[in-house]
Amino acid sequence: MYGGIGCVGTPIVRTDAAALWATGKTWWQVPRMINVQLKGRLPHGVTGKDVIVALCGYFNNDQVLNGAIEFSGDGIAALSVDDRLTIANMTTEWGALAGVFPVDDVTLEWYERALKRLEFRTFANPAVSSAIPPPPEHPRINRARLDALRVANLRSDPDATYASHLVLDLSTLVPHVSGPNSVKVSNPLPLLESKRIPIQKAYLLSCTNARASDISAAAAVMRGRKIAGGVEFYVAAASSEVQLDAEKRGDWETLVLAGAKTLPAGCGPCIGLGVGLLEEGQTGISATNRNYKGRMGHPQAQAYLASPAVVAASAIKGYIASPDSLSQSSLPPSGVPTFSLVNPAQDKAAEPVSAAADEPVLDGFPATFSGPLLFAPQDNLNTDALYPGKYTYQDDITLARQAEVVMENYDPSFAALVATLRTQHSQPDSPPTSGVKSGVVLVSGYNFGTGSSREQAATALKAVGVPLVIAGSFGDIFKRNAINNGLVCIESPELVADLTREYAKDGKRGAGGSEGELTVNRGHSVDVCVVEGRVEVRWPTGETKTYKVGRVGASVQELWICGGLEGYVLKSIKEAEV
Structure with missing residues (x-):
């Protein structure tokens, strides 16, 4: 694996963390590698959230289970870093262990801008900065690391092999919605919109889609509008820094004026904590990463996932709906997008591989x-x-x-x-x-x-x-x-x-x-x-x-x-x- 935009590593919970603190060691089983090729270019109004929601829904038979995904293809160049972050974030919901995008010019330019922002905040006031020592170097976003990435040109070997190869043509994709109550079920937005599924709650929050660009996309839909009667719209920025940026641009105020209920930065309703949870019989649409039964509230509620713009449009109209700015004429047909599976892994029903015949039986372990x-x-x-x-x-x-x-x-x-x-x-x-x-x-x-x-x-x-x-x-x-x-x-x-x-x-x-x-x-x-x-x-x-x-x-x-x-x-x- 190489250092691109993605979610790389292994989950660490309390027992793992305690073991690491005590010994400095942990364990990890090396996963199989899967190549996901993204071809073409997303139509206007289709986002990274739609990409991963569609992938979770159309490749929903363990094709990527417990694998490490490497994204490739000419479609990546036109994806923003925020889109890539959303896709990589939700590879876990897809069933994979890791999702990595390549280091390309888009990635390097994003890091350059992030580094300049850090440098500006450090030296914005020369009179003050000269009187105090500079802050410690950021452990991940720093000039030395960025220069090393430019020189290394990290990429997979040309002859790299993969357990399987998935292909999705981005140009054939329309906005998609996940659910209800499963990331393994997704449908084209036009299909659900025609059913006029009423909602009572909408959410723009969590690590997946509450960045500044997500808040801006929702604000563009809501500007000058009001949230529908009987609908509660909850907003929490991904961080206090993101909220500050949204406030400076006026996007935060736009959402508040539309009737949004603001929450502190954090997980909140995404993990079933705090105010705004789904109640029995209610339906909600969220820009979060998971919509499992009972996760965001009552187990007899229904939760859907969608992009920030679709969540905002649904909050305004009172049912699962697309933004008015999304022109159906500019979108491809709303059927199943073009996708394929090449060189699939061994059939999952095949006989499992047994351990060696001389596998020891330790004293104290039941036979x-x-x-x-x-x-x-x-x-x-x-x-x-x-x-x-x-x-x-x-x-x-x-x-x-x-x-x-x-x-x-x-x-x-x-x-x-x-x-x-x-x-x-x-x-x-x-x-x-x-x-x-x-x-x-x-x-x-x-x-x-x-x-x-x-x-x-x-x-x-x-x-x-x-x-x-x-x-x-x-x-x-x-x-x-x-x-x-x-x-x-x-x-x-x-x-x-x-x-x-x-x-x-x-x-x-x-x-x-x-x-x-x-x-x-x-x-x-x-x-x-x-x-x-x-x-x-x-x-x-x-x-x-x-x-x-x-x-x-x-x-x-x-x-x-x-x-x-x-x-x-x-x-x-x-x-x-x-």
């Missing part, structure tokens, strides 16, 4: 996880569904309380169901000495645990009595948090396919079970022999079926034995002191 099986027939089951955002920042919440609210936004009856099964099967709270760990095994679909970095999504499942989760695939952030907290994750596309065919409504994941339940409980039991790479499922008919799965490696076993990363770090510190 088998055993217990009743529950099936959540849902893909993209996100962290807001697993652990509602309203509990995330309650620092005094106990594991017992986490167990009570787990899966609340997906199936409010889940915790009680697990407790009943544990009672019926006399599930102990600790692994027996026989090498078998008892508990309720949860099976779900693809991209399980997508979403935010809250590790309570993993600890809550473990606390309720689920020691192991089987899925078609996992979001990498969730899987990392699971490993760090001693929750075992196994991928078995074949088992997911069998359960889907037998018990999901209409044989498809996404609408609950065939009997209307959200969590399917039909009396299955399971033995997961994790170090042998085998899952044995006993079906209600009496049949036992065996599935091959990947084995659990020694490093994950060691973390589990220590109770997670925290215990491992404490052990390492004590060993170092001896």
Whole structure:
């Protein structure tokens, strides 16, 4: 990876951060590389937000899951840095770990302007600046780093290979809207506008689209207009500095005069905190990055995502709508844009690759996880569904309380169901000495645990009595948090396919079970022999079926034995002191 505009690295949450402070070390699995080629030029009125919303919606079958995305193509040159930042920011919602744009003239000119602004603020008043020492050099935006980037000309090797190659023709794209309640669903704006979907709340805030250019775009739509009756429009700049810039240009005042309700710079409603949250039955449209069920308020509300201009236009008109300045005649046809997938990665249903036959089994790690099986027939089951955002920042919440609210936004009856099964099967709270760990095994679909970095999504499942989760695939952030907290994750596309065919409504994941339940409980039991790479499922008919799965490696076993990363770090510190 190279230093362009993007989101590069790995999520660091509380346990990871504590381990870094204690040891100076962390771990990261190197992801597969994916090339996303952007061709052509965006039509007038189409933005970077529309690009990433469309990508999330049209490539929504794990094509980029847990990969590192390198953006390329002639379409990049015409994208502003703010557009690139929005696209890179939301590669996480798309399912990727990183999204990087190349270092080009647009990038370098942006850094040059940013550097000059810093220098101007430092030396704007020579009389004062000569009397005090200059401030410390900015760690990221400084002359030495910019000069080094100009000389290095960092880029991928000409013969670089990728796991897959995605192509999107920007010239065929119209504004798009994501939702409701999923970034994996997107529709052309003209289609939704024709339905006149009423809204009660609109939001222009968060790290994704609350920069000065975003506020300016919304102000251009709202200038001289008023927010529709019955609609609340909330605005929070990405930072206090951004708000100051917007105030100087008059854009902030324009929004306030239109009736916007201002909030302090920060996340706020985006993560379900503070005022302005969606209430039961309400519909909102937001320029934020995520619209998972229950994230921005009540789980029985609906949230859509769109560009700042579309959010502002919707607030004015009272329904999901396009700005008046957006000429339909200047846009391409509002059907599906031109896109393709070249050299796709191996089919996700292919047999998983097992670890080496001599994978060690560490003392203290159970050879088998055993217990009743529950099936959540849902893909993209996100962290807001697993652990509602309203509990995330309650620092005094106990594991017992986490167990009570787990899966609340997906199936409010889940915790009680697990407790009943544990009672019926006399599930102990600790692994027996026989090498078998008892508990309720949860099976779900693809991209399980997508979403935010809250590790309570993993600890809550473990606390309720689920020691192991089987899925078609996992979001990498969730899987990392699971490993760090001693929750075992196994991928078995074949088992997911069998359960889907037998018990999901209409044989498809996404609408609950065939009997209307959200969590399917039909009396299955399971033995997961994790170090042998085998899952044995006993079906209600009496049949036992065996599935091959990947084995659990020694490093994950060691973390589990220590109770997670925290215990491992404490052990390492004590060993170092001896």
